[in-house]
Amino acid sequence: MAVLLKLGVLCSGQGARALSLRSRAVRPAFVSAFLQDQPTPGWRGTQHIHLSPSHQSGSKAASLHWTSERVVSVLLLGLIPAGYLNPCSVVDYSLAAALTLHSHWGIGQVVTDYVHGDALQKATKAGLLAVSALTFAGLCYFNYHDVGICRAVAMLWKL
Amino acid sequence: MAALLLRHIGRHCLRAHLSSQLCIRNAAPLGTTAKEEMARFWNKNTSSNRPVSPHLTIYRWSLPMAMSVCHRGSGIAMSGGVSLFGLSALLLPGNFESYLMLVKSLCLGPALIHAAKFVLVFPLMYHSLNGVRHLMWDLGKGLSISQVQLSGVTVLVLAVLSSAGLAAI
Numbered sequence: 001m002a003v004l005l006k007l008g009v010l011c012s013g014q015g016a017r018a019l020s021l022r023s024r025a026v027r028p029a030f031v032s033a034f035l036q037d038q039p040t041p042g043w044r045g046t047q048h049i050h051l052s053p054s055h056q057s058g059s060k061a062a063s064l065h066w067t068s069e070r071v072v073s074v075l076l077l078g079l080i081p082a083g084y085l086n087p088c089s090v091v092d093y094s095l096a097a098a099l100t101l102h103s104h105w106g107i108g109q110v111v112t113d114y115v116h117g118d119a120l121q122k123a124t125k126a127g128l129l130a131v132s133a134l135t136f137a138g139l140c141y142f143n144y145h146d147v148g149i150c151r152a153v154a155m156l157w158k159l
Numbered sequence: 160m161a162a163l164l165l166r167h168i169g170r171h172c173l174r175a176h177l178s179s180q181l182c183i184r185n186a187a188p189l190g191t192t193a194k195e196e197m198a199r200f201w202n203k204n205t206s207s208n209r210p211v212s213p214h215l216t217i218y219r220w221s222l223p224m225a226m227s228v229c230h231r232g233s234g235i236a237m238s239g240g241v242s243l244f245g246l247s248a249l250l251l252p253g254n255f256e257s258y259l260m261l262v263k264s265l266c267l268g269p270a271l272i273h274a275a276k277f278v279l280v281f282p283l284m285y286h287s288l289n290g291v292r293h294l295m296w297d298l299g300k301g302l303s304i305s306q307v308q309l310s311g312v313t314v315l316v317l318a319v320l321s322s323a324g325l326a327a328i
Contacts, residue, residue, distance in 0.1 A: 070294065070297060073294065077290070077291070080283075080287070100241070100245075103238035103241055103242070106234045106238060107235065107238055110235065131242055132242075134245065135241060135242040135245035135246065136245070137245070138244070138246050138247075138248040138249040139241075139244070139245045141245075142244075142245070142248035142255070145254075146248065146254050147255050147256070152255050155255070155256070156259065157276065157328060159262065159263065159272055
């Protein structure tokens with residue numbers, strides 16, 4: 001965003017277009033991919049504004065992560081009715097995986113937003129990874145040795 | 160006439176000269192990467208000790224904002240619940256049925272049980288429905304303020320109704 005603002009100061013025409021794009025499109029990763037290193041027409045010479053690192057591996061990975069988060073969300077939306085209609089071990093284990101991954105990524109976003117300081121954030125993320133791994137292990141254990149997630153919910157609702 | 164023309168040209172040149180200087184002054188030095196820019200931005204932000212974004216205390220509350228906070232809140236709460244469930248499956252001695260029997264033996268009234276079911280299912284329904292709303296935004300649909308307001312109210316009404324229905328089963 002700071003870079004985009006700077007761009008707006010530099011050349012208002014280009015900047016205004018960039019900002020309108022920013023407000024219209026919702027995927028920051030997409031925007032950054034779209035705007036990367038455009039040669040600005042008003043400028044003499046071959047100066048570039050660096051909006052993303054010249055090698056785009058970081059931005060690509062972020063974009064892939066963004067897409068994966070959405071895919072898991074949609075999967076989870078489908079798995080909940082599937083668990084009601086067809087309670088079986090496939091749905092149990094899929095639920096265990098999707099629930100854990102979705103929470104792990106979600107809480108990871110919260111940590112990124114609210115935990116500041118490099119060391120503290122790294123420590124928190126490590127703790128989160130440990131908790132998520134234990135949760136996944138626990139849910140799999142429950143699916144294997146106990147009644148399984150779908151049947152557990154059904155039994156609870158019969159109370 | 161010639162003087163006017165000369166003045167016009169002179170002014171034009173001066174302006175071009177000044178504006179290009181202005182550009183150079185504000186431009187990032189050549190060869191900086193986005194990462195360095197970000198680092199500089201964060202260093203400045205940390206040293207100025209301003210409230211960190213996203214901060215919730217400086218804006219007037221609106222429905223979409225409150226719903227966004229609740230989306231996170233319900234997500235964190237349910238993550239905690241799922242983790243607690245997984246960890247207790249690993250650590251607690253009894254099986255699921257034994258704990259259900261324990262709850263049954265408490266002879267809780269039906270009103271209390273339905274209320275408890277509502278408390279359990281409402282965050283799930285809210286988070287799911289609002290999640291669909293977020294996915295629609297991700298597709299670039301329904302982003303105008305009036306649409307955001309309308310979809311917010313729709314999600315709230317549907318979440319309450321569906322949760323009440325599921326709790327009554």
